[in-house]
Every structure is written in structure tokens, then in C-alpha cells.
Amino acid sequence: MWDVYAATGLTIRLPGELLAGLKEIVGESKVVKGDSVAAEPYCKDWTGQFTGTPIAVVRPESTAQVSAIVKLCQEHGTPMVPTGGRTGLCGGGVPTGSGCSIVVSLERMNAVCTVDVGARSITLGAGVILQTAQEQAREQGLAFPLTFGAQGSAMIGGVLSTNAGGSNVVKYGTTRELCIGIEAVLPDGSILNGLTGLRKDNTGYDLKDLLIGAEGTLGIITAAVFKLSPLPRVRTTGFMSLASLADAPAVLNALQDRTGGAVEAYEYMSAAAVEVICREFPETHLPLDAPAETGVFFEVASSRQDDAEAGEDGETRLQHLVFEVLETLMEAGTVLDAMIAQSEQQRIDLWSMRESILEAITANGPAYHMDIALPLASVAEFVTTMDSAVTDMGFVPLTVGHLGDGNLHYALSAAEGKEWTDLPLTRAKEQAFALLMRLNGSFSAEHGIGQSKLDVMRNLKQASQLNAMRKIKQALDPGGLMNPGKFIPKEAS
């Protein structure tokens, strides 16, 4: 009844029945052994930091198959690791090294990609790539507004399971806010069918939002319905230099008020971050004449026809509104300098600059990345205090962030002439997290927990909340088979 099977150097006992059962469910060719070449891509993620070897990789194509797989794994007591594009940054979508789990790849669940034009919604299988969903919506004259760097590889199941954010959250919200219903296979194999697309439904606990952002620990999301938005007809994109980061919320509010809440992106780019980008990508066009200590990249977009119409001066109405705001703020001294892209090429250049930051930091040398959120009023205090503290320690902070959401990607790199390994990283982290907690911040704004933040989670998450989480996990997944070793830190023994 039992095979002996070698994975990750360990010899473990695997029920031959399990593999046979999986093959029966999805077909022979859709199951590969974990130590085979075909399984390799599933053993690591985008970061390269997280690796592990599963027993096998199974690739279902329907919700019924996922349900059958979950039931079978429950019978065998086999852990399951749901996976999609593996573009997450915290190792949530790869097996841990223990070699006893089954990877359930949702990549073949990509057949459903249906736009409802009247209801302005889209239904998507878990395996649909985000960019495909965006394109599908656009073809129907609508926008699926979620957008981030990895959108060409990230799959909807992972997008949901990590509650992905990105640069348009300030206008459209996170994945959670865009999603209006999910279908999922619960740990007992039963199917939660919530693809109704209803805008209101007060019939029970909010299971949708419980599964969104749960990183596969409470079930496997197989499909979802999302709200769509009208496609913008006109965009105004620019860059400004603020006198103080503390003014950022007021500047955003001024832009929002004048344009009726049309700001789509409002991104902090510190002078040091821009400097590194220019160093690594010398062809970068600096948007302003002088470096901006507090740079903000912004994009305002409107679907209104009258906003897209050009006045006598050739400016669109939207551009005119943005100019008016900037003028007022420059007179007030809040904005020191500003530019607005005058061509699509200038717009692309601005976006390229923003999007090249992670690559630039990586090329620049070793760095420690934090993905934190702060109350809007405390962003400036955090940055000022920490920048000063870590600079004294020999670091250079390379900070960008989704300023409209209070979300900073705060990265520490070594100052020129400093050896990374000589720097007091532990002390810097401790100080940053202590300040973050004092300011009521979050130690994971949009990347999630996965494997990489389990320690931080154990140390910093409120005990009442961690307890409640453990109770919920235990109740819905008593065997602990759904994506174990992620998201919820083990209790100290």
C-alpha cells in the first residue's frame, strides 16, 4: 500500500494510492513527481529565496477536480500548497522544504474570463493572468484597474490570496475591494459558490473576505467576480517636488477635490531612490531640473468626455484642472516645482522611472525591504525619524511608496564605502518596527506574510487577533493541511 519516495533528500512514506488517485482525478499527464524536471518551476518563486520540493505537482482544470483533490489529500493527511504565478514576495506559493506536500497549481483554471458589460463585472478563473483580465476588460471598453509590476505573470488566485494592491489602490481599492464574489474549495472539499456578482448580500458571515488575503490557508480560491470601471478617456501624469512629506495628504486632497476624486496614482519617490535609478539606468529622464527631496509621481484619469476635450489653449479640461491645483499649491509654497507629461512618451518615461525602482535597488547591491503602512498623518514622522536613524548607522534608505494609501516600500541599502555585512541591520529593523508599532502602522501593507514574515507576525501581531486567527484556522482546517508553514506562526511551545 505504501511506496517509498525520496524528496528533498528525505525518505518519506508516500501512499502510492495518493498519486494514483490524483492521476485519476486530473489525468496522467497533469501529475508530475516533485523531484522531476517538470516540477522544478513549482519548487521556487520569483524571489528565488524560497524553495522546496513537493511530493507531486497536480494541475486541475476545474473546480470539481480541485474539490476531489482536496478530499483525497484530506483522506491521506497530505498538505496542499496552492500556487499560481509565484510572483509573491513572501514565499506563500512555494512548498516548504519538508517534501511531504502536494502543490496544486491553478494555472489551467484559466478558461473562465467573462465580461458582463451591463453589470460592469468580470468573472475570472484562478489561473487567469492579471494582464489577460485587464486586456479582456479593455476590449469591452472597461477597465480592470488592479495594476502592479508582476501583472504579466501573477494569476488571479494568487492576487486574491495575497489581497494584492499596487499603484492604483488610491482610486480603486485593493483586490478585496474590487472583488464582489469568490468560488473556493474549502478544506473539507466542499465548494463555496459565490460567483453571483451580487452588489449586496447580507446573508451570513463574510466568507469572501475571510478567504481573500488568507494565502490559501483556509481553502483554495478557484474563481472570482470583480467590479470593472469605465475606461479612462484622458490622463494627466506628472511629477512634483513637495516642500515637505507632511503636506502629502493635503496635496492629494486638493487634487482629488478639484478633479472629483480622479487621482489614480500618487507615488512617493525619495531623492535617494531616484538617484539610484539614474545610476543604474543612465538613460532615465529626470522629470525636474533639480533633484526633488520629496518627489511625488502622480496620475489623474477621467472617463468623462468633457474632461478629455481640449480647450482653446489645446489643454484638455483635466489637464487644466490639474494645472490650476498645482499653480495654487506652488503659490502657497507647498509644491516647489512640478511638471506634467506633454506627450505619451513623457508619460511612459515617468512610469518607467517609477517601475524600475525594484530592479535598480537590486542592481545597486544588497538591501533589506520593508513593506509597511502608516496612518496618513504619520508617514512623514516615520520617514524623517527613520531616515535620520539609519543614515547614522551607515545605511541609505531608498524609499518609494503608494503615498495615497500610506504604504511605503522602505528599503535599506549600504552607504557608499560601507560593507553591507558590517552594518547593524538587526538594530535598524528593531528600531523601524518599534517606531512602526508606536505609530499604529502595519508591518505588511500589501505583500502579506507567507514564510518571510512569520517571525514579525509572531512578535508584533496583536495577541487577540492572532488567537482569533488560530481558532478560525483550527475550525476550518483542523488537520492543518492547507498551505502549512505559512501565514500563521506556530505557537511557542
Add this chain to the structure above:
Amino acid sequence: MWDVYAATGLTIRLPGELLAGLKEIVGESKVVKGDSVAAEPYCKDWTGQFTGTPIAVVRPESTAQVSAIVKLCQEHGTPMVPTGGRTGLCGGGVPTGSGCSIVVSLERMNAVCTVDVGARSITLGAGVILQTAQEQAREQGLAFPLTFGAQGSAMIGGVLSTNAGGSNVVKYGTTRELCIGIEAVLPDGSILNGLTGLRKDNTGYDLKDLLIGAEGTLGIITAAVFKLSPLPRVRTTGFMSLASLADAPAVLNALQDRTGGAVEAYEYMSAAAVEVICREFPETHLPLDAPAETGVFFEVASSRQDDAEAGEDGETRLQHLVFEVLETLMEAGTVLDAMIAQSEQQRIDLWSMRESILEAITANGPAYHMDIALPLASVAEFVTTMDSAVTDMGFVPLTVGHLGDGNLHYALSAAEGKEWTDLPLTRAKEQAFALLMRLNGSFSAEHGIGQSKLDVMRNLKQASQLNAMRKIKQALDPGGLMNPGKFIPKEAS
């Protein structure tokens, strides 16, 4: 150790210690016995349909007091019924008749009502009345956009626990979508402190949304933070007659596109509903010359200064945009007739008509109310099919609804000359719910479950979801002491 205490005619054993303990926590005057005159208001709700007598009513004024009360009740095994304004429609906020629970009224938790102007958020204690919160926001030039009939009495704790909706959801979302953090006392007495006001936080299961809409069955919400919006500077309000209810989503989309998503209210008013309003309130101004078979009341609002500016013809820009849409739709034959309020008085008249419907139906005679949601594309099919079916049975359907959300308040009344008690209500309900389920609708769009919809919940809720709910409830409230007899139907024995 035990007193004998009479409540609701039952003689039950009450630990004298419990009352003494409660008094110690909140003070002598803040605990009243359940059969006293002072407790009477807490024994029934707005509908008058749900009554019950508790052991006592306790009125804490701080989260620490709520926590102490919960811990004490847990020690004594005493059920707790959290309550606020008791304006719910399903009996969630009143004790059941069994006479063994403590009512925990949050009304004194109203001291916190703080606007953060820069972050555009408001922090509110559970006992703050919705209208007070609206006023507080308005004083700071911002809008707390949640709005519904009972806003002068409804308290924030109840608003959250029922995930209240109302007529502005089409633009601003339900309570859930407006709330960005809660503070709550969990069933074990621990405090979940989530009043950070963060816009992004991916550190664990979404406990906020689990507690919102849970009707007090997983804990007691003590405070919350909500997003605020810019105050509209200009509104355009009107009424139109559609050629077909099936066109409603397209008409809404046309209005949204032209105005950049500025539609705040989009309300269906059937001819029969308007007729009853005119009968009961003869001073009602009919908005159009002829009765509209498919009437839609709408309001479009903008915070943009340029939308509020009047052109040469004296029209505001917003009004101009709405006129343009209506003109196009009238030419296309989709809109048969339409009017736009030309004065604040006309606007108030339109709102009065919309808001008097429940009173008019009540005055009109016996009626059965359904609060249902449908996918936008299926609203017309439901109304057409059911209207015809129930009319044949001798009913008159009096339907209004939040059309932008697919939410119908579908009420059945007796046709002229018919005796209510003679009509086949059970058959009509069965047929309506069967059709609703076939069309993937919800049997409770915004009113919740409480006591009144437990049977429907038992019969119609998906088994996988009901199971998951029961497991979560059991995990977080193993003694079943939080608002028992509500929300989750008992399993058939």
C-alpha cells in the same frame, strides 16, 4: 450563591453575583433589571414584532467595561445581546423571549466622534448616532455618505453589525466598504484593537469584515474608523420613466460615464408604489405628467467646483451633463420622460416621495416585505415574472429598490377588494424565493438575518457556507453566548 429571578413568566436561576458584578463594572445606576420600566425600551425594537425580556440591561461607557462585562457573562454562562438604536428590521438587537440574557446597550459609547481632516476619516464609538456622525463630518467640510431612513436613531455599532446599506451605496458602498477598521470585544473578552485607520494591512485574516455584518454573534463592536468623502458642491436630482426595467443598468452606466461616476442614488419606484404613496399622502407632487410604469428617482452629485459653476444658460455644468445624457436616451427611446428638480424644494419633494414609501405601504394595509438582491441583469426578469404571478394570486406588488445595487424591496399587498388573510402568501413566497435562487439572488440584501429570516437562512443558504459559519461561530464563541437565537439557524436535530 443563586437568586431566584422572574423574567418573562419563567422562573430561572440567576446568580446574584452576576448583577453585583455588572454594577461593579459600570456603576449601580447603569444596570437595570429586565422586568423594570427602565428596561422596557430595550425589550422591543422599531418594528414592534420582536420582543423579549432580559435578566438585566447594562450600559457600559468604555471598551474596558464592555470587556469586563463579556468576561463576567462568560464566567456565568450568561448570553449577551448587544444593542444600539434597535432600528433593524429583523429583530437582531432585541433579546429573545427566553429571559436568560443580558442586554448590553452600547448607547453610552458615544463620546468618540473624531474627524481626521487630512486622512479623510472619522473614528466613532458604537453608540454614536449615524446622523450625528454625518453632521460632525459635514462641519469639517466632509461627507459621511451612509444614508438611510433610520439614520436619526441608528447607532454605529448596529450599522456595522448589520452592514447597513441605503440609498447611496451605488456610489460609496455599504458600511463594510466605508469602514477601514474596528475595535471589538471578542467572545473571550479580549479586545481587538483595529482603530489604526490604515488603508492597507495584509497581516492576517480579515477579522474586521468577519465582525461586520455578524449581528453581534462573534463579539461586540465598540468603535470603528470610516472613510469620509468630499462634500458634494452640487447635486442634480430628478425622476425618469424608463421604457423597460431591463434598460436600467445601461441608463445608469450612461449617467455614470458622462459624469465620471457621480450617481449617488438610483432608485426604482414602480407605478403601483407611487400610486400608494399618492393615495396615503395626497399632497405628493407627481414628478411627471403621466404615471411611470418604471420610474427611477436619481441623484447625481459632484464635489468638483467646475461642476457647480453655472454656464450662460444658468445651468450648472453637472445639470448640463445630466441633461445631455437624458436627451440622448430620450431620442433613443430608452427614457420615455424625465424631469430634473429646478429648486431645492423640488428636490426635497422627490426625496420625500421616495422616503415615504414604507410608511405608505404600512398605512395601506397588511403587506409582506422582501429585501432581496439580484444580479443587475436579472432584476427585470424577477420583477416581470413575479409581478405577473402575484397579481394573478390577488396581490399588488409595491416595489421600490436600490436599482444600482440590484436591491429590491419587494412588498406584497392585497389587491382592492381582496382580504389579506385569504391570499396565498406562502405560495407567493415560495415562488419568489425559488425564482430568486434560480437567478442567483440573495434573500437578504441589506437588512440581515436576525430572528426573522432564520427559516429562510436554514432553507436557502448554501450548505458549504452554513457549515463554515457554524464552525467559525463554534470556534470563536464555543459557549454560544453572543446574541444567541439570531443569525445562524440551529441545525436540524
